[in-house]
Amino acid sequence: xxxxxxxxxxxxxxxxxxxxxxxxxxxxxxxxxxxxxxxxxxxxxxxxxxxxxxxxxxxxxxxxxxxxxxxxxxxxxxxxxxxxxxxxxxxxxxxxxxxxxxxxxxxxxxxxxxxxxxxxxxxxxxxxxxxxxxxxxxxxxxxxxxxxxxxxxxxxxxxxxxxxxxxxxxxxxxxxxxxxxxxxxxxxxxxxxxxxxxxxxxxxxxxxxxxxxxxxxxxxxxxxxxxxxxxxxxxxxxxxxxxxxxxxxxxxxxxxxxxxxxxxxxxxxxxxxxxxxxxxxxxxxxxxxxxxxxxxxxxxxxxxxxxxxxxxxxxxxxxxxxxxxxxxxxxxxxxxxxxxxxxxxxxxxxxxxxxxxxxxxxxxxxxxxxxxxxxxxxxxxxxxxxxxxxxxxxxxxxxxxxxxxxxxxx
Numbered sequence: 001x002x003x004x005x006x007x008x009x010x011x012x013x014x015x016x017x018x019x020x021x022x023x024x025x026x027x028x029x030x031x032x033x034x035x036x037x038x039x040x041x042x043x044x045x046x047x048x049x050x051x052x053x054x055x056x057x058x059x060x061x062x063x064x065x066x067x068x069x070x071x072x073x074x075x076x077x078x079x080x081x082x083x084x085x086x087x088x089x090x091x092x093x094x095x096x097x098x099x100x101x102x103x104x105x106x107x108x109x110x111x112x113x114x115x116x117x118x119x120x121x122x123x124x125x126x127x128x129x130x131x132x133x134x135x136x137x138x139x140x141x142x143x144x145x146x147x148x149x150x151x152x153x154x155x156x157x158x159x160x161x162x163x164x165x166x167x168x169x170x171x172x173x174x175x176x177x178x179x180x181x182x183x184x185x186x187x188x189x190x191x192x193x194x195x196x197x198x199x200x201x202x203x204x205x206x207x208x209x210x211x212x213x214x215x216x217x218x219x220x221x222x223x224x225x226x227x228x229x230x231x232x233x234x235x236x237x238x239x240x241x242x243x244x245x246x247x248x249x250x251x252x253x254x255x256x257x258x259x260x261x262x263x264x265x266x267x268x269x270x271x272x273x274x275x276x277x278x279x280x281x282x283x284x285x286x287x288x289x290x291x292x293x294x295x296x297x298x299x300x301x302x303x304x305x306x307x308x309x310x311x312x313x314x315x316x317x318x319x320x321x322x323x324x325x326x327x328x329x330x331x332x333x334x335x336x337x338x339x340x341x342x343x344x345x346x347x348x349x350x351x352x353x354x355x356x357x358x359x360x361x362x363x364x365x366x367x368x369x370x371x372x373x374x375x376x377x378x379x380x381x382x383x384x385x386x387x388x389x390x391x392x393x394x395x396x397x398x399x400x401x402x403x404x405x406x407x408x409x410x
Contacts, residue, residue, distance in 0.1 A: 001033045001383065002086055004111075006102035007093035008071075010039035010055065015220070016303040017118055019279075020182045021093060027183070027376035036085050038078065038098060040071050047077050056081060060097070073100040087111055089383045093118065095148040103152040112154040112390035114382055116180075117145075117163055146171050154386040157379070162321035176389075178382050181325075182303055183375025186367050189283045189310035199284045206247070206272050208288060213244050213350045216289030216313065218282065218304045219296070221252030221273075226318070229295035231261060231271060233342045238270045241350065246293070249285050251276040286311035290356065291333075291349055293342070294318065302326070309333075310367035314359035316345050332362035 005025065009018055025035045034054070041048060041057035048057040058078055060071035082105060092102040092115040099115075106113040149156055150173045158164050159182045167173040187193060208214060215234060219225050227248065234246040248258075248271065255273060262271045277285060286292070292308035292315045299322040305315045306326065315333040317323040327333045336342040349356050 001028075001380075002036070002088045003028060003033055003383065004036045004038060004082065004085060004087040004090045004102075005093060006038045006090060006098050008040050008096055008098050009042075009094075010037055010057075013042055017093065019184065019303060019307075020118075023183060023185050023372045024091075024376060024379060026185070027372040028380070031376060031380075033380075034085075036082075036087070038082065038102070040098060047075075049081060058098070071097045071101070073097050074104055075101065079105070083109070089114060089386055091116070091379075091383070092153070095144070099148065103148075106154075107152075110390070110394060112383075112386035113152075114155045114157060114379075114386050115149055115153040116157040116159075117149055117167075118159070146173060149173070150175055154389050155382050157382055160322050161325065165321075176385070178378075178385075180375065180378045180382065181370060182306075183370045183372045184303060184306050184310065184367075186306075186310040186371045189286060189307055189367075190364075191287060191312055194284055194287050198281065199287055202281070202284060203288055206274070207269075208245060208247070208272075211243055213241070213346075214289045215244065215246045215291050215293050215316075215346060216249065216286060216308070217246065217293050218249045218285065218307070219294075221248065221250050221255040221258060223254055224296060224298040225252075226295040226297065227254070227258055228261060229318075229339060229342075230293050231258065231265070231267070233293075233339050233346070234271055235262075235265045235267050236339075237343050237346060238267060241347065242270070244270065244346065244350070246271045247274065247285065247288060248272065249274045249277055249282075282307070283311055286313050289313050291316050291346060294323075295342070296320075297322075299323070306367055306370045309363035310370075312360040312364045314349065314356070314363050316342060318342075326366070328362070328366070330359075332359060332366045 005021060007021055009015060010021060011018060025037065028035050037055040039055065039057055040060045045059040047059060056078060058071045058075050090102050090106045090111050090113045092099045092113060102113060149167065156175060156177050157180050158177055159180065161179060164177055164179050167177055217227065217230055221227060230246060234244060237244050259273055262268055286308050292313045294302060294305060294315065294317045297318060297320045302322055305317060305323060308315050309332060315327050317327050317335055319335040319337050323335060327335055329335060334345045336345055349359065
């Protein structure tokens with residue numbers, strides 16, 4: 001099968017979405033399929049095509065939202081190149097400019113299009129509105145989401161029941177919706193594949209010792225991730241347990257604000273911001289920790305939770321529908337409802353090494369079902385369904401056309 005992945009962001013940009021796209025591309029290629037990528041050029045304003053990696057980069061202008069770029073919705077220079085690929089199916093990963101291009105191209109050349117919905121956009125409108133017109137903005141987001149994820153595609157993929165319910169119960173979408181939890185290359189995070197020397201270097205850099213109990217957060221440093229919640233929890237705990245540390249890994253628009261908050265609380269020695277780290281080093285950072293923390297209620301799935309579990313790191317997450325099918329209390333981690341509960345679970349695991357070892361085993365075992373192999377198989381099933389649906393639609397249109405021009409029709 002020849003698959004075209006259309007996405008706004010791809011390497012060298014680092015995010016959960018990019019990790020998912022890379023993993024899917026690699027897994028499909030291992031199964032013998034040809035995978036092409038159409039993405040925005042984050043480096044310069046030129047068209048670039050990497051023949052070996054099959055990646056076409058389209059120039060665009062910066063949007064001012066993190067590192068994203070806005071491209072043309074129908075870049076003529078890219079059309080002939082993509083036509084030469086003879087794609088069997090298009091997999092859109094975005095609702096924006098390149099996502100629009102994917103839909104126009106798919107319709108023009110009768111190619112089935114699968115779309116994966118990654119982001120709960122209603123939780124992100126504050127970046128555009130700055131607190132104004134939130135109600136009307138959310139209605140506009142709902143309208144656009146329904147248009148992009150219902151009217152213009154063949155099949156829709158969502159990673160969790162939470163996203164499924166959004167479309168079925170709130171948006172009243174009638175089309176097929178496939179729940180396919182996003183996978184990761186779990187082997188990459190296994191302890192046996194870790195560079196111990198590099199781990200020791202990182203621990204030394206941030207003055208972390210083996211006696212410390214380290215809580216880890218990995219992700220975008222922004223309002224929707226609810227990082228002040230984590231800072232408050234650890235800020236209270238270190239008064240009694242000074243060996244507890246919080247390692248905040250990543251970058252984002254609110255990093256400086258949260259660093260200021262930590263200074264105000266006089267917690268700089270215990271709450272550490274690493275900034276952006278390399279893709280290769282991410283698994284090592286997980287292995288520095290004892291538990292993983294997340295208080296975000298805006299996730300569609302939370303890939304970092306699965307990465308943490310693959311690294312045998314028990315997750316402590318806020319009780320949100322995105323995490324309920326992943327985190328099982330007492331088996332691989334815990335769900336909490338407030339700051340007090342979160343703190344209690346941290347202390348409980350810190351004091352009980354037997355429990356910590358048990359949760360680590362459960363976390364690694366739970367991550368297995370999210371392997372790239374199984375994810376690719378599920379996505380391939382959706383591709384086949386999309387091709388079947390498209391063929392049936394074209395057949396139906398042909399029959400209707402023939403019936404209209406049939407001279408024997410009475």
